[in-house]
Structures are given as C-alpha cells and as structure tokens.
Amino acid sequence: MGNVLISRRFDFSSSHRYYRNEWSEEENTRAFGLCALPNGHGHNYTLEVAIVGVPDPDTGMVINLVDLEGAVDSVLVGFDHKHLNLDTPYFTDRIPTTENLATVLWELIHESLHGTRLNRLRLYETDDLYVEYFGEQA
Amino acid sequence: MSAPIVHLSRHYTFSASHLLYTDHLSFEENEAIFGKCANPNGHGHNYGLTITVKGEIDDATGFVIPLDTLDDAVRRHVLDAYDHRFLNVDVEDYVDLVPTGENIAMEVWRRLEKPLAGRLNKVILDETRNNRFEYTGA
Numbered sequence: 001m002g003n004v005l006i007s008r009r010f011d012f013s014s015s016h017r018y019y020r021n022e023w024s025e026e027e028n029t030r031a032f033g034l035c036a037l038p039n040g041h042g043h044n045y046t047l048e049v050a051i052v053g054v055p056d057p058d059t060g061m062v063i064n065l066v067d068l069e070g071a072v073d074s075v076l077v078g079f080d081h082k083h084l085n086l087d088t089p090y091f092t093d094r095i096p097t098t099e100n101l102a103t104v105l106w107e108l109i110h111e112s113l114h115g116t117r118l119n120r121l122r123l124y125e126t127d128d129l130y131v132e133y134f135g136e137q138a
Numbered sequence: 139m140s141a142p143i144v145h146l147s148r149h150y151t152f153s154a155s156h157l158l159y160t161d162h163l164s165f166e167e168n169e170a171i172f173g174k175c176a177n178p179n180g181h182g183h184n185y186g187l188t189i190t191v192k193g194e195i196d197d198a199t200g201f202v203i204p205l206d207t208l209d210d211a212v213r214r215h216v217l218d219a220y221d222h223r224f225l226n227v228d229v230e231d232y233v234d235l236v237p238t239g240e241n242i243a244m245e246v247w248r249r250l251e252k253p254l255a256g257r258l259n260k261v262i263l264d265e266t267r268n269n270r271f272e273y274t275g276a
Binding site: 018020033094097098103128129130131134 | 144206
C-alpha cells in the first residue's frame with residue numbers, strides 16, 4: 001500500500017569483446033559473430049535503476065536522489081570509459097554480455113546502497129536492445 | 139547458485155496498413171465504433187514491436203538467447219508476413235479478426251510462442267507513439 005517506483009537513468013561508455021579462450025576461432029565466430037573480433041568494440045550504455053518503496057512521511061521521498069546518484073556513480077566509475085574484459089575484474093570467467101553485465105551491476109549497486117532493495121535494473125546496450133534484471137527472485 | 143534469470147528485450151519496426159472493420163456489423167455500426175479507422179481503403183502506421191524473452195543466462199555464452207536466433211524468429215514469423223502489407227487483405231491472421239493493436243499484439247504472440255520455445259515473455263506493440271499495447275500471453 002502506497003508503494004512508489006522511482007527510476008533514475010545513468011549513462012556510461014565501455015568497450016568489450018565476446019570470446020572464450022578454450023574455444024576455437026571458428027566456434028567463437030559462430031557463437032559471437034562480430035562481437036568476437038580481436039580488438040573489441042564499444043557501446044554507449046544506458047542504465048535505469050529502479051527502487052520501490054513507501055515515501056518517507058517527513059521527506060516525501062522513497063530515496064534521496066542524491067544518495068541514489070552517489071551510490072550508482074561510485075559503481076559506474078569502475079566501468080565508464082573502460083574495457084570490460086581488460087579493465088574490470090568481473091569478466092575473467094564470463095562473457096561481458098549485456099545479460100551478465102546487468103547481474104554484475106546489480107550486485108555492486110545493491111552493496112553500494114547498503115541493502116536498499118533494488119526493484120529492477122534495465123540496461124540498454126543500444127536503443128533497440130535492453131536487458132532487465134530483477135535480482136535472484138525473478 | 140543457479141544461473142540468474144534475466145529479461146532481454148529487442149525492438150523492431152514494421153510498416154503496414156489496416157482498417158478497423160468487421161463484417162459482423164453494418165457499415166453504419168462500423169463507422170460508429172471505429173470512426174475514421176473504418177475508412178474502406180485503409181490507412182497505415184509505422185509499428186514498433188518490442189519482443190521480450192525471459193530465461194537463464196547460458197553459462198558459456200552469457201546469452202539468454204543468441205540475438206541472431208531472436209532476430210531470425212521475429213523476421214521469419216512476423217516481419218516477413220507483416221511488413222509493407224495491408225493486414226486485412228494480405229495476412230491470414232486477420233481474415234476474420236479486426237487488426238486492432240490488441241489483436242496484433244496477441245497474434246504476434248501466437249506466431250512467436252513456438253519458435254521461441256517457452257522463452258517468450260512479452261509482446262509490446264506501439265501503433266503510434268501515443269498508443270501502446272502489451273500482451274504477456276494470459
């Protein structure tokens with residue numbers, strides 16, 4: 001009763017490459033196509049972070065947007081203008097697909113918000129492709 | 139821990155004409171219900187179609203679905219049949235069904251349900267930028 005969803009948008013730009021070392025060149029190309037090209041490529045990502053809650057009776061806020069921004073920015077600084085495979089520690093054993101990136105960002109933002117429950121992350125890789133993650137309960 | 143479940147959404151477009159008219163009603167009744175949309179020669183829209191699939195992230199590829207698999211299914215089962223067609227005349231789905239946004243969303247679902255083998259989660263049809271129809275199969 002009285003729950004409101006608040007969503008804030010963030011932008012970051014990163015490069016990545018889809019490639020499994022234990023697979024042959026042909027297998028990688030078959031699975032990943034252009035995304036397997038050796039030197040990688042990049043995207044302008046857009047991340048929408050949604051939180052649900054009952055507005056605080058004193059402030060009228062579900063969460064102070066300054067706090068939300070600070071928490072998310074402190075995570076995204078590790079991804080913005082970085083090569084996801086080479087400059088972050090999260091993709092040594094998994095491919096930096098939009099799917100996997102969404103789940104990594106969920107864990108980090110959840111921690112950064114000190115347990116404030118996230119409702120949804122929506123991560124756009126391009127204007128016409130996005131992934132949504134609702135946490136493990138989905 | 140089991141693999142995370144994510145939703146992936148991909149946006150497509152097609153352009154088609156239609157008219158809203160049913161033979162079960164008189165011309166006057168059709169005009170009364172459907173207004174200018176009952177104009178006998180039809181009219182057209184640039185439709186936006188967003189297809190959402192839901193599933194576990196594949197451990198090896200990091201994909202919930204390979205994008206070319208999704209693209210191929212939507213192209214072969216929907217876009218090839220709908221794009222640049224007069225829906226009432228050229229598409230069998232609407233021989234006895236008024237091609238409203240509601241019905242198109244449900245017909246797209248019907249066309250994709252099998253090819254996407256249990257992973258189809260939502261169909262969003264934008265008829266114009268003001269009119270949106272969503273169907274989740276129930």
